[in-house]
Amino acid sequence: MTPNGAAVFVIVILVGALAASEPIGFALLYVVIAAFALIEIGTRTLAALLRSALIVLPLAVFMVLVWVGLVGRSPAEIAAGVPGTRAAAATYVAVVCLRLFLIVVAVQLVILRFDRLTPLQFICALRIPATAKRLLALTLSLSETLRHAVERARTALIAAGVITRRPSLRNIVNGWMLVQTVWLSAITIAVGRMRDKWPIEGTMSRLDDMFRRAPPQSLGSGDTIWLVLGVVAAAFGIGIGLA
Secondary structure, three states: OOOHHHHHHHHHHHHHHHHHHHHHHHHHHHHHHHHHHHHHHHHHHHHHHHHHHHHHHHHHHHHHHHHHHHHHOOOHHHOOOOOOOOOHHHHHHHHHHHHHHHHHHHHHHHHHHHHOHHHHHHHHOOOOOOHHHHHHHHHHHHHHHHHHHHHHHHHHHHHHHOOOOOOOOHHHHHHHHHHHHHHHHHHHHHHHHHHHHHHHOHHHHHHHHHHOOOOOOOHHHHHHHHHHHHHHHHHOOOOOOOO
């Protein structure tokens, strides 16, 4: 599989997961992802599943508390103005979480599939305009900025005694200060990079030169197979394959 095929494959899975209204199509999407994991990833699939579960779990807990615990009805029942049941609310929560889990797993599997490539190598292989490649590369750079902002803000607040290293009541009370500090730190670092660091280092011209020297890859036969399987599953999910 090539980076171009992987990118389109994730988009197909994302569209299928969001638009799926038929159970058979939803199940087929999971079958395609399972086959992709078995053939392309192998034993490392467990790591992708664990990461995806950790990402989706907080949302699942929150939705269960809100829709099943507090509201007790599904959105469809609320819109129809009929008395609802907690079972319907639980079904709604399960469907939403399964959709999100499918998308997150697809992204995690693709990341593991190309873990031997650097982010810039992956971007260079994509068959997209140079402007889009530049935007992706700079966005990845800013993601590292956010990570540094979190580390700086957390260290500063711990040193000031505002929060603690371990879970505590003080962390719950002053958690909003951590969010504000991270946000201000991230904005400051990002503005500094865009205004000073990148122009001085000639980041834009270096990226353009790299993109010119690394021609994009074409779709391979393996890409075609996975894309066809994904499109078929997505088509059944939105009811086209059942017509």
